[in-house]
Amino acid sequence: xxxxxxxxxxxxxxxxxxxxxxxxxxxxxxxxxxxxxxxxxxxxxxxxxxxxxxxxxxxxxxxxxxxxxxxxxxxxxxxxxxxxxxxxxxxxxxxxxxxxxxxxxxxxxxxxxxxxxxxxxxxxxxxxxxxxxxxxxxxxxxxxxxxxxxxxxxxxxxxxxxxxxxxxxxxxxxxxxxxxxxxxxxxxxxxxxxxxxxxxxxxxxxxxxxxxxxxxxxxxxxxxxxxxxxxxxxxxxxxxxxxxxxxxxx
Amino acid sequence: xxxxxxxxxxxxxxxxxxxxxxxxxxxxxxxxxxxxxxxxxxxxxxxxxxxxxxxxxxxxxxxxxxxxxxxxxxxxxxxxxxxxxxxxxxxxxxxxxxxxxxxxxxxxxxxxxxxxxxxxxxxxxxxxxxxxxxxxxxxxxxxxxxxxxxxxxxxxxxxxxxxxxxxxxxxxxxxxxxxxxxxxxxxxxxxxxxxxxxxxxxxxxxxxxxxxxxxxxxxxxxxxxxxxxxxxxxxxxxxxxxxxxxxxxxxxxxxxxxxxxxxxxxxxxxxxxxxxxxxxxxxxxxxxxxxxxxxxxxxxxxxxxxxxxxxxxxxxxxxxx
Ligand SMILES: Cc1cc2nc3c(=O)[nH]c(=O)nc-3n(C[C@H](O)[C@H](O)[C@H](O)COP(=O)(O)OP(=O)(O)OC[C@H]3O[C@@H](n4cnc5c(N)ncnc54)[C@H](O)[C@@H]3O)c2cc1C
Ligand SMILES: Nc1ncnc2c1ncn2[C@@H]1O[C@H](COP(=O)(O)O)[C@@H](O)[C@H]1O
Numbered sequence: 001x002x003x004x005x006x007x008x009x010x011x012x013x014x015x016x017x018x019x020x021x022x023x024x025x026x027x028x029x030x031x032x033x034x035x036x037x038x039x040x041x042x043x044x045x046x047x048x049x050x051x052x053x054x055x056x057x058x059x060x061x062x063x064x065x066x067x068x069x070x071x072x073x074x075x076x077x078x079x080x081x082x083x084x085x086x087x088x089x090x091x092x093x094x095x096x097x098x099x100x101x102x103x104x105x106x107x108x109x110x111x112x113x114x115x116x117x118x119x120x121x122x123x124x125x126x127x128x129x130x131x132x133x134x135x136x137x138x139x140x141x142x143x144x145x146x147x148x149x150x151x152x153x154x155x156x157x158x159x160x161x162x163x164x165x166x167x168x169x170x171x172x173x174x175x176x177x178x179x180x181x182x183x184x185x186x187x188x189x190x191x192x193x194x195x196x197x198x199x200x201x202x203x204x205x206x207x208x209x210x211x212x213x214x215x216x217x218x219x220x221x222x223x224x225x226x227x228x229x230x231x232x233x234x235x236x237x238x239x240x241x242x243x244x245x246x247x248x249x250x
Numbered sequence: 251x252x253x254x255x256x257x258x259x260x261x262x263x264x265x266x267x268x269x270x271x272x273x274x275x276x277x278x279x280x281x282x283x284x285x286x287x288x289x290x291x292x293x294x295x296x297x298x299x300x301x302x303x304x305x306x307x308x309x310x311x312x313x314x315x316x317x318x319x320x321x322x323x324x325x326x327x328x329x330x331x332x333x334x335x336x337x338x339x340x341x342x343x344x345x346x347x348x349x350x351x352x353x354x355x356x357x358x359x360x361x362x363x364x365x366x367x368x369x370x371x372x373x374x375x376x377x378x379x380x381x382x383x384x385x386x387x388x389x390x391x392x393x394x395x396x397x398x399x400x401x402x403x404x405x406x407x408x409x410x411x412x413x414x415x416x417x418x419x420x421x422x423x424x425x426x427x428x429x430x431x432x433x434x435x436x437x438x439x440x441x442x443x444x445x446x447x448x449x450x451x452x453x454x455x456x457x458x459x460x461x462x463x464x465x466x467x468x469x470x471x472x473x474x475x476x477x478x479x480x481x482x483x484x485x486x487x488x489x490x491x492x493x494x495x496x497x498x499x500x501x502x503x504x505x506x507x508x509x510x511x512x513x514x515x516x517x518x519x520x521x522x523x524x525x526x527x528x529x530x531x532x533x534x535x536x537x538x539x540x541x542x543x544x545x546x547x548x549x550x551x552x553x554x555x556x557x558x559x560x561x562x563x564x565x566x567x568x569x570x571x
Contacts, residue, residue, distance in 0.1 A: 015383050155436075159441050160439060214391075222548040
């Protein structure tokens with residue numbers, strides 16, 4: 001089985017975000033970048049499938065040299081090789097085009113992604129790839145079963161799950177709950193250093209969207225704090241009164 | 251400006267976020283709003299409510315194979331209709347289904363797309379869309395450069411307006427589907443029985459590790475039922491196996507924007523805030539006055555949840571009845 005995992009290199013959620021001087025991006029100084037957490041579920045699923053069916057797992061990322069770190073992380077988890085598509089990430093659509101272009105000649109049986117990358121929080125890549133590569137897809141998947149070429153995926157939706165049936169080759173985007181990603185062992189981290197990362201250059205289209213500005217959400221919360229201190233009933237009465245009369249949500 | 255709004259059908263009726271998307275369209279001064287319904291059987295969906303939503307036209311793509319929904323086929327249908335209807339803007343609610351559908355429509359229309367939009371406004375003749383990024387720590391305002399533009403709108407942020415006089419005309423459009431379009435099929439929808447889902451609820455009561463153990467959720471259920479609320483959970487309690495993942499709010503769970511969000515025994519980690527910071531009113535109950543959740547709430551009670559919840563449940567019952 002030939003499996004491709006798309007990985008993105010994103011700021012750790014816990015790092016503080018500062019706005020850059022251009023007012024359109026973050027200031028990357030001091031920001032810790034990691035392998036997108038959802039992509040860990042995708043990598044794990046690929047490794048499990050390889051263990052079951054043999055084959056090859058290829059981690060691919062579009063970005064600058066720095067994105068190699070995300071690929072290395074996937075290699076340390078156990079992927080066999082990496083591909084870095086060098087190109088400017090002007091918007092998700094153009095990243096999807098560069099990914100599709102790189103993926104097409106490989107002829108993969110399965111393409112795995114995370115449900116969303118935690119930088120732009122777009123959730124666009126899997127459906128876009130599905131259109132660009134003309135392959136069926138199931139997104140936000142929490143359960144996956146593959147029998148021969150038949151694929152059954154459980155998609156998380158409002159109030160429950162949808163059971164989607166499709167067949168290989170196809171695209172799956174992983175949601176938390178699909179599996180428990182392994183931690184790279186020290187020997188595997190060492191081994192990953194000598195695994196190959198092929199570099200190709202993407203031909204980015206100019207973005208179809210442009211960022212006018214980035215700003216921090218202004219917090220205009222009322223912020224009235226009541227201390228219960230020995231009088232929980234009094235606090236409850238006051239809270240309900242505020243919700244009813246001031247916030248008018250009850 | 252011609253705006254096309256996707257009307258999402260589930261179990262024979264149109265879901266609320268579609269009506270909210272109509273409001274988003276109206277708010278940017280649409281000259282004409284068309285609704286598109288992609289369905290296996292139009293008869294069941296085309297209730298008067300749809301006709302009274304204030305749209306001028308409803309385009310129906312009826313195709314028996316949609317008994318097993320396929321996102322690819324739906325994407326093709328919506329893109330075809332957008333072309334035929336000469337839509338400048340396509341708005342799709344950012345529901346579970348819509349988030350999969352909208353990027354497809356954008357690719358098919360070669361259009362720029364802004365996902366999960368929380369604000370849409372006209373500014374000097376250009377449409378500007380706001381989308382939260384970095385787990386809600388920042389917002390980007392985006393200009394779509396292509397002539398056709400696709401947006402998905404976050405549920406619960408626009409208020410669906412009251413029903414209007416029935417004025418919409420209904421038109422059927424035939425789309426030439428091929429086998430491949432239905433290569434993926436939704437066979438089954440397994441609903442968690444009788445529970446209001448956090449993604450759809452107007453009021454949410456979320457509890458976290460401060461509740462000490464799963465055996466204490468009776469208290470949360472009591473309060474939620476007094477409010478008429480859905481129950482949410484922090485990741486800590488989902489990971490501990492106390493609550494199902496479907497209840498998780500936050501970056502790895504669901505993004506919600508209810509009218510009222512009550513967080514109990516939840517510290518307010520950034521990944522949790524990512525999922526609920528666009529809620530209209532936020533209430534926090536926590537025994538630690540320094541918990542970060544107090545920094546982002548409208549109203550808070552510093553106190554022991556086990557003492558406060560029973561009292562609060564009583565007070566809420568009084569006001570609701
Ligand atoms: C990549 C990533 C993604 C994540 N995604 C999510 C996500 O989607 N959703 C999410 O929620 N988290 C997420 N997290 C986890 C997040 O960082 C926090 O660990 C988690 O939200 C903490 O849950 P909690 O508030 O229930 O528990 P804690 O942080 O342990 O907080 C418990 C709170 O309860 C209070 N408390 C204790 N006893 C009482 C009492 N008797 N009465 C009142 N209050 C009491 C305490 O003061 C404390 O503030 C993610 C983390 C990572 C790294
Ligand atoms: N630059 C990139 N290179 C490779 N894969 C990516 C890139 N950006 C996003 N992806 C993949 O697409 C998924 C969804 O990302 P997004 O649509 O950006 O939210 C991620 O979890 C990755 O698997």
